[in-house]
Amino acid sequence: MPKRSKNSAAGEFAPMSKAEHKPATRDGAEPGRDVQHIVTSADVAREAGVSRSTVSRCLSGDRRISDATRKRVQETANQLGYQINKIARSMNTRKSDLIGLVTSGLSDPFRVEFLDKLIFAIQQSGYRPLVIDVSDPAQMGTSMMHLLQYQVAGVVVTSGSPPPEVGVHFLKRNVPVVLVNRAGRLDGADVINCDNVRGGELAADLLLGTGKTRFGFLNVKGGTFSGNVRGETFVSRLAPGLANGDISFTPLVCDSADYDGGFNAAVKFLAQPETAPNAIFCAKDHIALGLLDAARFELGLRIPEDIAVVGFDDIAAARQGAYQLTTVRQSAIKLADMTVDLLRQRIRGDNLADQRLILPVEMTRRRTV
Amino acid sequence: MPKRSKNSAAGEFAPMSKAEHKPATRDGAEPGRDVQHIVTSADVAREAGVSRSTVSRCLSGDRRISDATRKRVQETANQLGYQINKIARSMNTRKSDLIGLVTSGLSDPFRVEFLDKLIFAIQQSGYRPLVIDVSDPAQMGTSMMHLLQYQVAGVVVTSGSPPPEVGVHFLKRNVPVVLVNRAGRLDGADVINCDNVRGGELAADLLLGTGKTRFGFLNVKGGTFSGNVRGETFVSRLAPGLANGDISFTPLVCDSADYDGGFNAAVKFLAQPETAPNAIFCAKDHIALGLLDAARFELGLRIPEDIAVVGFDDIAAARQGAYQLTTVRQSAIKLADMTVDLLRQRIRGDNLADQRLILPVEMTRRRTV
DNA sequence: TTGTACGCGTTATCAT
C-alpha cells in the first residue's frame, strides 16, 4: 500500500480544483503542532488550477507561458509561501549549485580575507558555499570525498594538500577542483598561486638596499609550499652577496605559522642583537607581527633601525598603526575572482588543459624596513 | 517514451546479475569524455549481486544483514568509488544535515572567531554549514528564505536582524532558528547573548577605580543591539558619580564598527586631551584597537596614563604585545557549543518554549587601564 | 536475511 498517493493528492487524476482553497487558514489554525506539510509545487498547482509542469515553468522563467497564467501562479506561490525545493530540483537536473570550500579553521588572517571575498563572489554567481573544515590533514582525502555526497558543482581547496588519488574521483564526475596557494599535486586540478617567486625577489632586493648584512628567513617548521618557494627565491637572490662574503644568511624556524610562532621565534633567535639576523623576511604577515612585538616589547629593539622586517600577504593588521609592516602584497579579492572565473568555466564545461594561474604581487613599503 | 527504464537498468525486474561485471574497466576506458555515469547504489547492487535495498542497509549499518553480504557490498562499494548521494537520501527521509549560517562578511574579528568554532562544532555533530553572506541588510529576509530552498535543518544568525515575518515560515517548517548576539525580535527563534549587562557593569567599575573623571562610551553610529545594552548599563553604573558631579560622561560615535572607525573617532574626539574623555569603554575590541593606535601614534598620548581604555570581546589581537587591551571577555567556543546544543535539541524535536540563554563574561585586565 | 515496489518534489519529454 502506498504511503500516500501522489497523483491523487496532486490532482492530476482527480482535479478537485476548488475543493479546499484556504490552505493559509488551514495551516495557521493549528499553530506549532506537527502540521509539517511543506508547500510543494503540487499545492501551488492545485490552488492556481494548473498542472505542476506549468508551475515549474512559471517559476523557472520559461517563455512559453501566458502572462495571465504566470501572474496567477506567481501570486499563489507567494501567498502560500512556496519555496522551491532545490534538493529535488537537483535530483532531476543532476546539477547542484553547491561549491565546496575546503579550509582548516579561520585562524589564518589572509585565508579569512580570501574566504570572505570568495564566499561573496560565489554567491554573486548564484552558487552557495559549503564549508568543510579539515583540521586533521590526515582526514583531508575523506573530507573531500564527503563533498561528493552533496553533489557539489565544484571545490576550492585553500588548505592542506589533497592526496592524489582523490583527483580521479572528481575527474570522473567532472567536478572541477581549484587549488589556491597550494602545491598542486592533484591530478586534473587547476591551480592558482600568487607570484611567490617574484615576492621572494622583491623582499631580497628591498632588504639588500638597507645595507644590513645579516639576513634571515623565518618560516614554520617543515615549511609550506608557498613559504618554501618564497624562501628559496629569497636566498637565490642573496646568492651573489653570500658568495663574496658581504652578507650572511640564517634560516629561522618557528613552531606555528601564526603570531605566537613569530613571537617565540624572535625571543629565541634575536636574543643577541649583535650577531642575530637584522634583515628578516617572514613567510607570512601573521608571523611577522609576532616577531615585531617580541623584538620591540620583549627585547627592546628598534624597528627598522636595529632590525628590518618584510612580511608577505598584506593582511589588514599590517596596515594598522601599531605595526605598519612593509610587506609583499597579494590581493585577496583578485584571487577570489580568479578562482570563481575558473570554476565557472569548468562548470560550463570548457574542456581545457589543467590551468596554472599566477596572481601578481607588489611590494608595499611601510615602516619596518 | 522514458529516458531510460530505471527498473530494467537496476535489474529489479530483470536481474541479469553477471552480465557485465567490469564497470571500472568500462568507465576507465573512455577517459575524460562525458562518461559521467555516477556510481549509484544500483551499480553497487548489480556488481555485488544483491538488491539496492541490501546495499542501502549495509551502508546504513542495518543489523539484519549477514556478515558475508555486508563485507562483499562494502568492498564493491569501495572498489567502485561509490559515494552515497545525500541529496537523494534527504529527498526520501525529508531530513537534511545542512545548517544555514547567516553572516555578513568575515571582517569582524570576533564573529570570525565564533564562526570558526561554530563550523567546527557543527561538523563534529554530523552537520554541514551552508554559509549565506548578507552584505545588504535589506536582503536579509530574502536570503533567509533562500536557505529554505536547501531544506536546511536549522539556521544560525550571526549578523543583522531578520524581519519578523520570516519567523513564521521557519516555524511552520519546524526549522529552528538561533540568533546569536542579536536583538531577538524573531517570532519563535531562540536567542543566545553574552552578558552585555554584566559587561557594562564590569567596565564601569574598573574605570571608576582608576580615579579618572571624564568617561566616554564609543560605539558605531546608530548603535547595535549588543553595543547599546553595553553602553546603557555602563552609564547606569556611572549614575551616582554623574549625579553628584564627581565625573562626566560623553557619548562618542564612530562611522564604522571596526579599526578604522575607532581610529578616526579618536583623532576627532581626543584632539584636546585636557578636556577629552580619559576613561573610555569601547563597544567592541576592534574599535578599541583603532582608538589605541590613533591615541598613541597620532596624538602622542600614553596608555593608560593619559587615557584608560576598556574593550569588549577579547579577540586574539587584544592579547598581542602591541595592544595588551584590557577587555570584557566572552568565549567564542562556549558560544559555539551553546549554539549547537540548542540546535540539536530543536532538531531532535524537543518542543520547548523559546529559549534565551546568557553567556557569562569576565574582565580581562591587561595594560590599557 | 533479502527482494519488490513506492514515493520524496522536481524537471524533461512527449502529447495535445
Add this chain to the structure above:
DNA sequence: ATGATAACGCGTACAA
C-alpha cells in the same frame, strides 16, 4: 500554451 508521465537515487514498508 498547457497537461500527463517518467525519471533522478535513495530509504523503507511489506512480502517472502
